[in-house]
Amino acid sequence: MAVYTEVNEADLASFLGDYDLGHVLALKGIAEGVENSNYFLHADAGYFILTLYEKRVDERDLPFFLGLMEHLSGHGLNCPQPVRNRHGGALGRIAGRPAAIVTFLEGMWRRSPSVRCCAAVGEALGNLHRAGAGFAGYRPNALGLEAWPALFDEARARADEVRPGLAAEIAKELAYLAESWPRDLPEGVIHADLFPDNVLFVGDELSGLIDFYFACTDELSYDVAICLNAWCFESDGSFNTAKGLAFFSGYESVRKLTGAEARAFVVLARGAALRFALTRLVDWLNVPAVALVHPKDPLEYVGKLCFHQQTGSARELGLLR
Amino acid sequence: MAVYTEVNEADLASFLGDYDLGHVLALKGIAEGVENSNYFLHADAGYFILTLYEKRVDERDLPFFLGLMEHLSGHGLNCPQPVRNRHGGALGRIAGRPAAIVTFLEGMWRRSPSVRCCAAVGEALGNLHRAGAGFAGYRPNALGLEAWPALFDEARARADEVRPGLAAEIAKELAYLAESWPRDLPEGVIHADLFPDNVLFVGDELSGLIDFYFACTDELSYDVAICLNAWCFESDGSFNTAKGLAFFSGYESVRKLTGAEARAFVVLARGAALRFALTRLVDWLNVPAVALVHPKDPLEYVGKLCFHQQTGSARELGLLR
DSSP: OOOOSOOOHHHHHHHHTTSOOOOEEEEEEBSOOSSSEEEEEEETTEEEEEEEOOTTSOGGGHHHHHHHHHHHHHTTOOSOOBOOOTTSOSOEEETTEEEEEEEOOOBEEOSSOOHHHHHHHHHHHHHHHHHGGGOOOOOBOTTSGGGHHHHHHHHGGGHHHHSTTHHHHHHHHHHHHHHHOOOSOOEEEEOSOOOGGGEEEETTEEEEEOOOTTOEEEEHHHHHHHHHHHHSBOTTSOBOHHHHHHHHHHHHTTSOOOHHHHHHHHHHHHHHHHHHHHHHHHHHHHSOTTOSSOOOOHHHHHHHHHHHHTOOOGGGGTOOO | OOOOSOOOHHHHHHHHTTSOOOOEEEEEEBSOOSSSEEEEEEETTEEEEEEEOOTTSOGGGHHHHHHHHHHHHHTTOOSOOBOOOTTSOSOEEETTEEEEEEEOOOBEEOSSOOHHHHHHHHHHHHHHHHHGGGOOOOOBOTTSGGGHHHHHHHHGGGHHHHSTTHHHHHHHHHHHHHHHOOOSOOEEEEOSOOOGGGEEEETTEEEEEOOOTTOEEEEHHHHHHHHHHHHSBOTTSOBOHHHHHHHHHHHHTTOOOOHHHHHHHHHHHHHHHHHHHHHHHHHHHHSOTTOSSOOOOHHHHHHHHHHHHTOOOGGGGTOOO
């Protein structure tokens, strides 16, 4: 949670000069989002989010992200809609950073999602995959299967500081996944980071999906596995089968998984767990111990990986097939 | 900038059960305020700020702060208005912390205030002092003259790490102020922290004053001195006389300073500079060098103190008398 770049009134006036939003009525930095600086913006024209893209985001990817949000919101998905300026663009610069304005979505993210929330997020992910089908943009997954060995190299030497034996466990899993990873599954646009803090609810109703800055083109069922891992485990590390059942049932109410996807699902879930274990491990080892922002615990995802290593089939996760 | 305490949906529902605000439509942590956790809250009834009071705020002071905001807003000042719950109280508890809801004020704080802004803040401070006149609450200034020696004791041994000779300079100034501090000046409710980030503007119009959590009972002209120091110096450390003139003129359009206040003003300005130099010095020496939140530079306020040590009379600051 952070605002990395301060926006002053002169920067803002110059940036908003290209937009038809009227006067600025309020601007407040938001303590959410770890990659970019986000401001709540109230103007005559309504409520918006102003995002300044910080160094961890590759500027060349921004047209993909903004084009995707525009495509998805144009196809009925509740997600932030980029606001175009008078020149027809959705991307500008403010305070030296690339920046965009998107519509503000109502809702609050759920710290303790219920079974019903899991059904709703499954359905929303299905809708995202369906709405994304006609999107022409392409972006390879920079954090997919091929990227994992290099991520591991960044952490390998010190992984055992986090838990003795961890480096060997990960090396073994990487070898298994390289050999077992499914090919030729249906691909398309995936969110790739649909964690609870990226899904908004008003009461029990899902009101929107946010933060498309890991979105890319990859296997749709891999996205399903990422989302299942993020929503259907309890905070004590146990898997909640009722949540799994609700999640799959929500997803399949929109898009049925193919037989090949169902058969490959446990491998996908292992890969999805390893991907977050690896990025968290790298962050964990690279943040000073006294820093005020603490990185997320990599062992949470190592635990999910171990769980899936014991899983016999997706049926045990709640996929009735 | 921070959110220290996470609020989950169960905590929020239980807390809001005592209020008539309708459904929660949005809740977002705000990256402003260094003492408390602040959330932007949108409910059926409108836009609000939910504040959780963290450990640096003494819970026994909260009725004073909330009562003051209610009094001031009831007397026409644009400041956050505490929302009373069904039991008639404005203070509750959420996630283990004392908490209150206040109305959301439009506006953006000015990173580079203009001369016109200085006139507006002077006038607003005059209005605050006038509106506060009938407030029955009393709170001694915990960071006033009597507190400075103890603050200095916390920093004395290491002050010269910040600048060689600083400890001796401060000791000398403390002795001077103890001897020269004016008595019997008009007292009342003061804001005590009316820096630019606590004053909101929509365009060039001042839209509100916020953050009353240093407010207390003290000399009104000391508050004027704090505010002058915060608004009328440029970022290079120079004093801007045009801003000083505009500031005093704005203040005196509401409340004329007495002759005694004017004669004592330079001493008050020295004390006001020393007070912020001391608290910043203590913070500076107590925050780990690698922390992601950097404390404010104490030398900015040491520089303002040195400037006032050279000032002959308040006339040089823009007080035409």
